[in-house]
Amino acid sequence: MRAIFxxxxxxxxxxxxxxxxxxxxxxxxxxxxxxxxxxGLAEKVVDDDEKINELERTVDDLCISLLARQQPVATDLRIVVTGLMMSTTLERMGDLARHVAYVARGRYPRTACSDELARLVNKMGDQASTMAKLVMTLMESRDLAEAARIESEDDRLDSLHREVFTRVLNPEYEMERQELIDAILLARFLERFGDHCVSLARRTSFLVTGDLSNSVALPLEEDASDPHAR
Amino acid sequence: MRAIFxxxxxxxxxxxxxxxxxxxxxxxxxxxxxxxxxxGLAEKVVDDDEKINELERTVDDLCISLLARQQPVATDLRIVVTGLMMSTTLERMGDLARHVAYVARGRYPRTACSDELARLVNKMGDQASTMAKLVMTLMESRDLAEAARIESEDDRLDSLHREVFTRVLNPEYEMERQELIDAILLARFLERFGDHCVSLARRTSFLVTGDLSNSVALPLEEDASDPHAR
Incomplete structure (x- = not known):
């Protein structure tokens, strides 16, 4: 029984x-x-999101079945409950990537933003991609140095997010309304994506150390970088 | 033991x-x-969000303690796991309300939007508030007619969301960039708030009927109304 567990x-x-x-x-x-x-690439992201959704259902079913059959306690219970939370977070990250792809698809054959604004938004995209790769590495290695790095990379993403706001609020910088809307929403999607990476990093740290204390100061799903919060 | 449970x-x-x-x-x-x-009211929303966060921690602790001590199966297990999911959703809804309050606070003593745009965004706010009250009623009554009503009220919220986009993309409609940004983000926050209401309605239906089938066509956390998806 335990070996199967x-x-x-x-x-x-x-x-x-x-x-x-x-x-x-x-x-x-x-x-x-x-x-x-x-x-084509944007379409592929939209289509492939179904695989992530399917895997979320698989994980949830497995967790609930584990709870029902194995009735885990202590660390094992923590692993299963955290697994449930993580699958929800990862599914949501898939949705956010899909939203980014929708914007790319909607503006084809043009790019959504141009010039300086495109540079900023693309930097945010690269940064989100870097963070997602770190999350993947962390989940394989359970190396907490990676978790710390994810937190600091998120600071960089938040700072890019603020730069997008500064840029679009500069009246000297001309842009079409659609471009402005796309930039604001893309920045929001990517910034939220980063928050979810931090949430996963903290949950993994919690699994390794049993210590959730650093999530007391900042709730796991907080939008710390929301420019409106200032 | 069972009585305590x-x-x-x-x-x-x-x-x-x-x-x-x-x-x-x-x-x-x-x-x-x-x-x-x-x-003052905006500040109160920001301050009071801590109560919601605290209650989320209480619910999560209670659920984990229930899983560890009572090792529920079947319907009881479903109630506990769904409780965990619902507390996460409700906490996030509190955050979204707080984001709306941030915008109100940030533009004081002016209102964030004016004229026709204000009328639309305020309608979205009223609609989100109506839906949240329905969720509260549903959670007390477990009356599935309320769940169905929440879904149809969400269609109305989504349609207002699209109206905001149509409005801000109309070049004849003049507005400042800050107003445009606020409208887009407020509409996004409120539309997401509505999605979470639908998610809670479906989870409650699931608890009552055991049937999650209507969430297969539309994932629980889907942004069905995202204008970019079209």
């Missing part, structure tokens, strides 16, 4: 790693489709 | 109802602060 816990971990791999690949492709106005 | 399940239900009450009150106050440029 260990095997299933391992399977849960593998599914979550696979989800993080699909999410990293989705946001990377979405960022690229945005940068190069690549319609 | 039943009591704790009831307590879980009461906590979730209390969270939904706080969230309904938060979004209602946020919408009002936006409409009337009421700084």
């Amino acid at each position: 260990r095997q299933e816990l391992e399977q849960l971990g593998d599914h979550l790693i696979e989800m993080s791999r699909l999410v990293a690949s989705a946001v990377d492709a979405a960022a690229k489709s945005l940068k190069t106005a690549d319609l | 039943r009591q704790e399940l009831e307590q879980l239900g009461d906590h979730l109802i209390e969270m939904s009450r706080l969230v309904a009150s938060a979004v209602d106050a946020a919408a009002k602060s936006l409409k009337t440029a009421d700084l």
Whole structure:
């Protein structure tokens, strides 16, 4: 019985790693489709999101079945409950990558933003992609140095987010309304994506150390970078 | 043992109802602060969000403790796991109400939007508030007619969301960039708030009927109304 349980816990971990791999690949492709106005790539992100959704259902079913059959306690219970939370977060990250791809698709054959604004938004896309890859590595390695790095990379993403606001509020910088709307929403999607990376980093740290204390100061799903909060 | 268990399940239900009450009150106050440029009310929404976050932690602790001590199966397990998911959703709705309040606070002593755009955004705020009250009623009554009504009210919110986009993309309609940015973000926050109401309605239906089938066509956290998706 216990051997099967260990095997299933391992399977849960593998599914979550696979989800993080699909999410990293989705946001990377979405960022690229945005940068190069690549319609095929944007369509692929939209289509492939179903795989992430499916994997979320698989993870949730596995977790609930584990709770019902194995009635885990202590660390094992923590792993299963955290697994449920993580699959929800990863599924949402897939949605956000898909939203980015929608914008790329909607503006084809043009790019959504141009010039300086495109440079900023594309930097945010690259940064989100970098963070998603770090999450994938962290989930494989459980190396907490990676978790710390994800937090500091998110500071950089937040700072780019603020730069987008500064740029679009500069009246000397001319742009069409559609471009302004796209920039604001893309920045929002990518900034939220980064928040979810931080949430995953903290949950992984929690699994490794059992310590959730650093989430007391800042709730896991907080939009710390919201320019409106200032 | 079982009597304590039943009591704790009831307590879980009461906590979730209390969270939904706080969230309904938060979004209602946020919408009002936006409409009337009421700084004190906006500040109150921001401050009170901590109560919602605290209640989320209480619910999560209770659920995990229930899983560890009572090892529920079948329907009871479903109630506890769904409780965990619902508390996360309600906490996020509190954040979204807080974001709306941030915008009201940031533009004081003016209102964020003016004229026709203000009328639309305020309608969205009222609609979100209506939906949050329906969620509260549903969580108390478990009456599935309320769940169906929440879904149809969300269609109305989504249609207002699209109207905001149409309005701001109309070149004849003059507005400042800050106003445009605020309108787009407010519309996004409120539309997401509505999605979360639908998610809660479906999870409650699931608890009552055991049937999650209507969430297969549309994932629980889907942004069905995203104008970019079209």
